[in-house]
Amino acid sequence: MISAVDTSILLDTFRADPEHFESSLQLLRESELQGRLIICLAVWAELSPQAPNAAFLDGLLNEHGIELVPFDEAAVKPVIEKAYKSYLKQRQKSRLPAPRRVATDFLIGAHAQTCADRLLSRDAGFFRRHFRGLRVVSP
Numbered sequence: 410m411i412s413a414v415d416t417s418i419l420l421d422t423f424r425a426d427p428e429h430f431e432s433s434l435q436l437l438r439e440s441e442l443q444g445r446l447i448i449c450l451a452v453w454a455e456l457s458p459q460a461p462n463a464a465f466l467d468g469l470l471n472e473h474g475i476e477l478v479p480f481d482e483a484a485v486k487p488v489i490e491k492a493y494k495s496y497l498k499q500r501q502k503s504r505l506p507a508p509r510r511v512a513t514d515f516l517i518g519a520h521a522q523t524c525a526d527r528l529l530s531r532d533a534g535f536f537r538r539h540f541r542g543l544r545v546v547s548p
Contacts, residue, residue, distance in 0.1 A: 410444035413521035414475060415530035416455040416513075418548070419448070423459060423469065429531065432548030436529055437473070440546075447478040449520035451513040478524055480516070488519035492539040499538070518543060 414437070420426065421433035440446060453466070460466035470477065492515055514532075518540040521528035527544035530536055536545045 410440075410527070411525040412440040412444065412446050412546075413517070413525035413528045414440075414446055414448050414452065415517055415521075415528060415532065415536075416452045417531040418529050419452070419456060419475075420459065421531070421548075423456070429548065433531070436546065436548040440529060441474055444526075446473070446475045447525060448475055449478065449480060449517060449524075451516040451520070453477055455513060478520075480520055481523055484523040485516075485519045488522050488540070489515045492518055495539045515539075 417429075418433045418437065421429040422437060424430075426433070437446065448470070453470075457463065457466055460469065467477075496515075514535065517530075518528070518536050521536075522540050522543045527546055528536055528540075529546050529548075531547055533545040533547040536543055
């Protein structure tokens with residue numbers, strides 16, 4: 410099984426978040442026993458400001474058995490387009506102001522949907538709502 414990992418789970422463990430550390434670490438450990446752990450470049454980019462340098466971050470990911478897997482552009486583009494349209498449509502129906510989600514959320518969801526069997530994230534609601542068929546596992 411391939412588990413894509415969202416930034417929230419990794420920040421919980423790398424920062425030893427007092428509220429989420431244990432549950433996120435448990436989820437990562439269980440998932441590693443079931444197969445591969447992967448991230449996309451968008452997750453790496455969100456993590457990078459938290460590390461002293463790129464080599465440190467790459468070493469930390471490697472130490473935890475987390476692979477950086479590139480996007481398959483042809484596969485990801487239609488998934489992002491569909492998810493973003495769904496998101497904009499929902500915001501219009503709710504009469505909410507301009508979009509608040511950032512592009513990385515859509516890149517992470519599309520990468521998980523096209524490169525993994527599931528996504529590990531604490532933001533399950535967003536990913537389930539806009540990436541239909543994506544299995545999302547929360548701690």
